[in-house]
Amino acid sequence: MKTSIHLSLDFWGTIATANPLFTQKRNEYLANELNISVDIIREEYTKLKKFLDNGAAEYGIAFNSWQCWKLFFDKLGPNIWYHGDKITTDIYQLFYQYPPIISNDIIDELDRLQRKGITYNISTNLNFIRGGCIWHVAKDAGLSCDFIVASDDVGYSKPSINFFDKIYGYLLPKTRVVHIGNDQLTDGGATKAGMEFILVENPLQLPEILAKF
Numbered sequence: 001m002k003t004s005i006h007l008s009l010d011f012w013g014t015i016a017t018a019n020p021l022f023t024q025k026r027n028e029y030l031a032n033e034l035n036i037s038v039d040i041i042r043e044e045y046t047k048l049k050k051f052l053d054n055g056a057a058e059y060g061i062a063f064n065s066w067q068c069w070k071l072f073f074d075k076l077g078p079n080i081w082y083h084g085d086k087i088t089t090d091i092y093q094l095f096y097q098y099p100p101i102i103s104n105d106i107i108d109e110l111d112r113l114q115r116k117g118i119t120y121n122i123s124t125n126l127n128f129i130r131g132g133c134i135w136h137v138a139k140d141a142g143l144s145c146d147f148i149v150a151s152d153d154v155g156y157s158k159p160s161i162n163f164f165d166k167i168y169g170y171l172l173p174k175t176r177v178v179h180i181g182n183d184q185l186t187d188g189g190a191t192k193a194g195m196e197f198i199l200v201e202n203p204l205q206l207p208e209i210l211a212k213f
Helices: 020-034 038-059 065-076 080-097 104-115 131-141 161-168 187-193 203-210
Strands: 005-009 119-124 147-150 176-181 196-199
Touching: 005 161, 020 038, 020 080, 038 065, 065 080, 080 131, 104 119, 104 203, 119 131, 119 161, 131 147, 147 161, 161 176, 161 187, 176 187, 187 196
Parallel strands: 005 119, 005 176, 119 147, 176 196
Antiparallel strands: none
16 A cells, blocks of 8 residues: 655744734734733733743643633733624734735645645644634635644644644544644654654745655
């Protein structure tokens, strides 16, 4: 039986670069909606995101997006979270309006690989943005990945072996899985789940790596 190849691809810093316009518009929206200065919004958001990212990397824990926003709102003042549904819905719309930046070279290479019979998925740690949002912007960009494994959906974060084991659940036995990512610690956890791991510095390197398959 021929061994099939499947690629697991990190999203942020591997496939996509964050859109600075989204960051700007999100902070301005929150400042206006909550009547709080942009500087405070930026500071509290940055501190909490760093805390969440560090917790994911060190312990493999994951919060869903609503839990992350609840923590953020609680930092800013009492009862803000009562308006959270409207605020988060508006922010997701901003995310679609100012999506992550994905190069055509990456899209073309992944399309070539699929035509060759190589499958791929997105494997991403998330906090404030939902896995469904990543699926939406990936599809709009022209990526037709087979599935997405997102920390907010599965309850674990990279580098937890439990996160990477979720990928195998979508695949046939004997599939050779190669995980590609830009973080030695979190993405490198793929090796503990029996996957091969390729480290990239940024999305500019990805097309060259994909061309080897």
